[in-house]
Amino acid sequence: MTCNIAINGFFGRMGQSIHAESMTHDSANITLGCDIEEKIQNHQNIDGVILTSDITSSDKSFDVVIDFSLPKPSINTINACVTIKKPMTIGTTGFDDKQLSVIKEASKTIPILLAPNMSQGVNVSLKSLESMSKVLKGYDVLIKEVHHVNKIDSPSGTAIKMAQVICKGLGIELGDVHSEECPVKFESLRENTEIGTHEVIFTSDSDSIHVKHLAKNRSIFAKGAIETSIWVSNQKPGLYSYLDYMDDAS
Numbered sequence: 001m002t003c004n005i006a007i008n009g010f011f012g013r014m015g016q017s018i019h020a021e022s023m024t025h026d027s028a029n030i031t032l033g034c035d036i037e038e039k040i041q042n043h044q045n046i047d048g049v050i051l052t053s054d055i056t057s058s059d060k061s062f063d064v065v066i067d068f069s070l071p072k073p074s075i076n077t078i079n080a081c082v083t084i085k086k087p088m089t090i091g092t093t094g095f096d097d098k099q100l101s102v103i104k105e106a107s108k109t110i111p112i113l114l115a116p117n118m119s120q121g122v123n124v125s126l127k128s129l130e131s132m133s134k135v136l137k138g139y140d141v142l143i144k145e146v147h148h149v150n151k152i153d154s155p156s157g158t159a160i161k162m163a164q165v166i167c168k169g170l171g172i173e174l175g176d177v178h179s180e181e182c183p184v185k186f187e188s189l190r191e192n193t194e195i196g197t198h199e200v201i202f203t204s205d206s207d208s209i210h211v212k213h214l215a216k217n218r219s220i221f222a223k224g225a226i227e228t229s230i231w232v233s234n235q236k237p238g239l240y241s242y243l244d245y246m247d248d249a250s
């Protein structure tokens with residue numbers, strides 16, 4: 001059965017990648033593209049895609065929403081999806097604690113999959129990092145991340161997620177990632193068109209261990225967004241991660 005998908009942030013880098021990726025996907029069809037009014041007005045019609053700045057305007061046209069926008073519009077879309085009872089996959093990063101609690105509350109009504117990184121490679125690395133950190137107690141941990149110059153949040157959502165699983169493995173709290181006291185150190189670089197590289201370095205006096213993921217293009221995230229959106233559209237209300245999808249699908 002084909003899953004009809006709406007994209008919030010349609011004209012963005014990820015929105016366009018997901019639309020392109022959907023052409024190679026038999027069971028996914030992008031039926032609605034939502035973005036700011038200015039962008040909707042400046043673009044020509046796209047075959048089979050309703051273009052709108054109001055996601056609720058044609059809610060019969062889609063089964064699930066994929067959101068890659070900004071925290072504030074993402075929260076507005078989550079509230080809209082609660083009203084129209086549509087499941088969501090959220091790839092947007094940079095939510096603060098208050099926004100995260102809105103997402104948690106919304107997930108009591110609709111199924112939501114929230115993943116700061118939709119690539120299988122990074123999510124497999126997360127599993128490895130948690131088990132490595134259980135053994136590598138006493139090692140210093142540094143996470144280096146490089147992204148394109150237009151990325152707003154820093155450290156990246158993926159770097160924070162990596163730090164969270166490492167702290168879980170160590171049995172400690174991550175705390176404020178911007179504080180000097182944070183048990184994990186971060187280095188964030190913004191370079192030209194870099195898609196996204198993450199490197200975790202565990203260091204002791206005697207050795208260092210490096211776990212590195214380098215995204216060569218956005219199609220890995222787009223593929224993950226489409227696959228998780230199909231999956232989440234069949235779940236009951238709740239807050240899911242990419243790992244929940246991965247564990248269920250394998």
Ligand SMILES: NC(=O)c1ccc[n+]([C@@H]2O[C@H](COP(=O)([O-])OP(=O)(O)OC[C@H]3O[C@@H](n4cnc5c(N)ncnc54)[C@H](O)[C@@H]3O)[C@@H](O)[C@H]2O)c1
Nearest residue numbers: 009011012013014035068069073091092093116117118221
């Ligand atoms: N989870 C992942 O795997 C992953 C991968 C890449 C990027 N991201 C995150 O996804 C988000 C988007 O990234 P991007 O590179 O596509 O950004 P982008 O700036 O290229 O695209 C964002 C889009 O959202 C649109 N937008 C802004 N306000 C809106 C509103 N009110 N309603 C609807 N649309 C609105 C913008 O016009 C733009 O087209 C960022 O938070 C980024 O960190 C996550």
